[in-house]
Amino acid sequence: MEPKQHLYLVDGSAYIFRAYHRLPPLTDPEGTPVGAVYGYTTMLWKLADDLHKADGPTHLAVILDASGKSFRNEIYEDYKANRPPPxxxxxxxxxxxxxxxxxxxxxxxxxxxxEADDLIASYARAAALQGWNVTIVSSDKDLMQLVGTCEQGGGKIDMLDTMKNQRIDIPEVVEKFGVPPEKVGDVLALMGDSVDNVPGVFGVGPKTATKLIQDYGDLESALAAAPEMKKSKLQERLIEQAEQARLSKVLVTLKEDCALPMALDELKLDAIPPDPLAAFLGKHGFTSLLKRLDGGRGSPERATQLHPAKPVTAGAAPGEGAARQPLPEMPPVDYAAYECVQTVEALERWITRAHAAHLLAVDTETSALDAMRADLTGVSLALGPNDACYIPLGHGGSDMFAEKPEQVPLDTAIALLKPLLEDDAVLKIGQNIKYDLNVLARYGIAVSPIDDTMIESFCLDAGRSIDGIGGGHGMDELSERHFGHKPMAFKDVCGTGKKAIPFGEVPLDKATQYAAEDADVTWRLHAVLKPRLAEEGGMRIYERVDRPLIPVVAQMERHGIKVDRERLAHLSGEFAEAIGALEGEIHAVAGQEFTIGSPKQLGEILFDKLGYKGGKKGKSGQYSTDQSVLERLAVEGAPVANKVLEWRQLSKLRSTYTEALQAAINPDTRRVHTSYSLVGAQTGRLSSTDPNLQNIPVRTEIGRQIRECFVAESGNVLLAADYSQIELRLAAHMADVPSLKEAFANGEDIHARTATEMFGTVDRDTRGRAKTINFAILYGISRWGLAGRLGVEADEAQAMIDRYFERFPGIQKYIVHTLEQVRERGYSETLFGRKTWFPRINSKNGAERQGSERAAINAPIQGTSADIIKRAMARMGPALANAGLGHVRMLLQVHDELVFELPEGDVAAASPVIERVMAEAAQPAVTLDVPLGVEIGSGLSWGAAH
Incomplete structure (x- = not known):
């Protein structure tokens, strides 16, 4: 009797992407990127070896996705429309x-x-009908619909997840989905799939979908039962979106009757001819694998016996160093090696070399720091250590009679550089490349693809100091940290103070050294940092969250937002009057005039003259008068403390917004263009400067008045989309708090639920207190801080904290577990893998340690929130464009809120697209136990949109 035939079908497309994200970027001898190819080759090699040691297959094929659209796009045009390009x-x-x-x-x-899944399904069914056993090498949830025994032919289909080294049979499918394989398609149809843009039923997640199929048996039965269900949002959505669910079922159902491009018998495994494999490995420089092949003892008997290496000559096993390409030698910086490119011929030579290299570090020199107003002075390029040049484009004195050095005309240089900087086959590396994107965009160049060494460093070392050097991510600091090299300072070439000159007036020899060094160091940093991302688990957050956001944020900065100058001036005058009145009141209580903005003078008034207790002096010998001190004094009955806090807030708002915004209006665009930093906040949140738009009070009347000054252009409106209580929702998920998860799932008032749990009753006062406590606990607030916010004694505040933990023990467990992990590992981690380091978490200094602990408690939650809105931002443009709304502009991101400008008539069409993208932003990387709520409003001003 012949042995049972066993067909293995390898989901090759999944292997490719796994390999790409697991390994550092590598290039072959011709300069072609081959990191994913190397990883794919080693993974296929390992699979073959593992199968040979086990019950090896008799037949095997690798199935890949062909480029182009599938028949599903004819059924549903937007199928996979949200997928980012590779x-x-x-x-x-x-x-x-x-x-x-x-x-x-x-x-x-x-x-x-x-699609590859359809071919896999067709081959699997055809083989099973002939009585063959089939193993699908994949972990794709869609393919789990196939698992089981074929009733007609008797063949059995299972799956093999090589990453987990786990077989997936019927019990594993039931464990994952709660239903048998034949019902998986019904669950998928209800929950949808944001990656493939399968709509599903909005708001129905995996758990709800599973319960519906468990309760009603299948999709059609659940939809038929919807009218009789208890009145709820779920009932409404099942009724309203029934056809959408049916469409989704068609989209997720695998096609099992494709014509087979190769007959089953043609998939039989035979011995591997070594020559083609050796030629391929040699061509692409995979020397460790080539040695492993050459170390074998004759040709293998079958394709799964891939020349086992002799013990003495064995190379590194895949995943144990074989994929590590040695870093290029990093010789000391040699300023004499840099070239000043002053002719078209020299520029064309560099451009030709850059195309061949496929990887290029680039930097711009400009006339100003503001990318929206700066003129291009020159461009520097680097192809390796000391292999760098500077291309002067705007050098010479500002006087029209000043002698100008020989340089390539600006228009000519732009025309030559544009194809290179836009070439898909050449990766452009920058340090804070967002600035360069904005400068070059004003000259008609859309730089792509890109990597950013500043962001790479942030994804690896946020909050961490290395070898005693600080944890910043600027080029100079990174150069000193990683190479022990201190780059030339800008002041060294341009001077300081009254003697400072524009960069365009710097002599070319000095300018070349400074500018080319920037590109050179950037190239070196990328060679060190990019491989570390793969080794240290940073690739996931870099590729899925931060890198895709760079061009999006750059475009937002270029869009800017219009502000009403007259309204700002009027509001600034009102603030000035209120500030003056408060100064008079504070001086009256103090019994003398003094400088309220001076911490030294304020401390002496509060603690020496007025005699308030608890004053503490620092090393400088003066009293601390920070916000926590003033809040404590206010609770203890010092009305002057509240007045000083109000004075500080008004003074800051006037200087930061009502005055600064007027000065920030761009004379050409008549809009304000803030600058966003992707590394400004340790938790991953964006920060903004020039002007800072992140600290406008959210819920106060003063904050609303400032937001009223941000307006739409004539004919347009502003639309504000805000995540509702996202950090509380994430806390409910991450701390696994059943009562909070249930409240969010049911759309309850979460603060009312907390008030009931905490105080036994809900009224305006208890709900307000519950709201304060809900947010304060997540920030590790002290008893003093909570007392100050609630206006109660510290002991009463502590009692509230204790009662909160009694009612929600999961929150306390989360805090304890988080602190234990951070103390042990040194860093916290978001759901998406973003690390934030806390080097002082074990400090003997109590203040340092407690500050780190408070930050560590909140970092995973706030960081995950930041990751989610970043993912939403990166997906927003393609989603709007696919909906025919490509003209809708995303202008601002402020904490949990996105602000758009669009014609008023498009609000109805754009709102559901924006809401869907934001609500599904965590998927598929993270599946949350709670829905993400999004609130949307629109109006002629930002204030009116709330």
Missing amino acids: PEDLKPQFPLVRDATRAFSLPCIEEMGY
């Missing part, structure tokens, strides 16, 4: 992956019009 350095690797498969002499199957 990374630019991955695109040229797709054909090489096919070459790698054929080098193993394995069938490589793809078919236009069908």
Whole structure:
């Protein structure tokens, strides 16, 4: 009797992306990116070895997605419309992956019009009908619909997740979905899939979908039962979106009757001819694998016996160093090696070399720091250590009679550089490249694809100091930290004070040294930092959250937002009057005039003259008068403390907003263009400067008045989309608090629920207190801080904190567990893998340690919130464009809120798109136990949109 045939179907597309994200960027001898190809090759090699040691297959094929749309796009035009394009350095690797498969002499199957999943399904069913066993090498949830035994042929289908080394059979499918494989499609149809843009039923997550199918048996039965269900949002959505759910079922159902491009018998495994594999490995510089192949003892008997290496000559196993390409030598910086490019011929030579290298560090020199007003002075390029140049474009004195050095005309240089900087096959590396994107965009250049060494460093070392050097992410600090090299300072070439000169007037020899060094150091930093992302788990947050956001934020900065100058001036005058009145009141209580803004004088008034207790002097010998001190004094009955706090707030708002915003209006665009920093907040939140738009009070009347000054252009409106209580929702998920999760799932007033749990009753006072406590606890607030916010004694505040933990023990467990982890590892982590380091978490200094503890408690929650809104921002443009709303502009991001400008007539069409993108932003990387609520409003001003 012949042995039972066993077909293995490898989901090759999944292998490619896994390989790309696991390994550092590598290039072959011709300069082509091959990191994913190397990873794919080693993964295929390992699979073959593992299968040979186990119950190896008799037949095997690798299935890939063909480029182009599938038949599902004819059914639903927006199918997979939200999928971002593959990374630019991955695109040229797709054909090489096919070459790698054929080098193993394995069938490589793809078919236009069908997805790999459909081909896998068709081969699996065809084989099972003939009584073959089938193993699908994948962890794709869609393919789990196929698992089980074929009733007609008797063949059995299971799956193999090679990442977890786990077989997936019927019990594993039931464990994951709560239903057997044949019902998985019903669950998927209800919950939808944001990655493939399968709509599902809005607001129905995995748990709800599973329960519906468990209760009613299948999708059609659940939809039929909807009218009789208890009145709720779920009932409404099932009724209203029934056809959408049916469409989704069609989209997620695998096609099992595709014509098979190769007959089953043609997939039989035979011995591997070593020559094609050796030629492929040698061509692409995979020397460790080539040595492993050469170290074998004759040709393998079958394709899964891939030349086991002799013990003495064995190279590094995949995943244990074989993929590490040695870093290039980093010689000391040699300023004499840099070239000043002053002719078209020299520029064309550098451009030709850059195209061949496929990787280029680039930096711009400008006439000003404001990217929206700066003129381009020059561009520097680097192709390796000391292999750098500077291209002067705007040098010479500002006087029209001043002698100008020889340089390539600006228009000519732009025309030559544009194809290079926009070439998909050349990766452009920058340090804070967002600035360069904005400068070059004003000259018609859309730089892409990009990497940013500043962001790479932030994803690795946020909050961490290394070897005694601070934890900043500026180029100079990174250079000193990683290379021990201190780059030339701007003041060294341009001077300081009254003697300072514009960069365009710096002599070219000095300018070349300074500018080319920037590109050189940036290239070196990328060579060190990018591999670390793969090794230290930073690639996920870099590629899925931060890097895609860079061009999005750059575009937001270029859009800017209009402000009403007259209204600002009027409001500034009102603030000045109120500030003057408060000064008079404070001086009257003090019994003398003094400088309220002087901490030294204020401390002496509060503690020496007025005699308030608890004053503490620092090393400088003066009393502390920070906000926590003033809040404590206010609770203890010092009315002057409240007046000083109010004075400080008004003074800050006047200087930061009503005055600064007027000065910030761009004379050309007549709009304000803030600058966002992607590394400004340790938790990953964006920060903004020039002007800072992040600290406008959110819920106060004063904050509303300032927001009224941000207005839409004539014919347009502003639309504000705000996550509702996102940090509380994340806390409910991350701390696993059933009562809070239930409240959010049911759309309850979360603060009312907390008031009931805390105080036994709900009224305006208890709800307000509950709201304060809900947010304060997540920030690790002290008894003094909570007492100040609630206007109660410290002991009473502590009692409230204790009662909160009694009612919500999961929150306390989360805090304890988080602190234990951070003390042990040194860092916290968001749901998306963003690390924030806390080097002082174990400090013997109590104040330092407690400050780190408070920050560590909140960092995973606030950081996850930041990651989610970043993902929403990156997806927003494509989603709006696919909906025919590409003209809608995203202008601002302020904490949990996004602000858009659009024609008033498009609000109804744009709102659901924006809401969906924001609500589903965590998926598919993270599935939350609570829904993300989004509140949307619109109006002629930002204030009116709330």
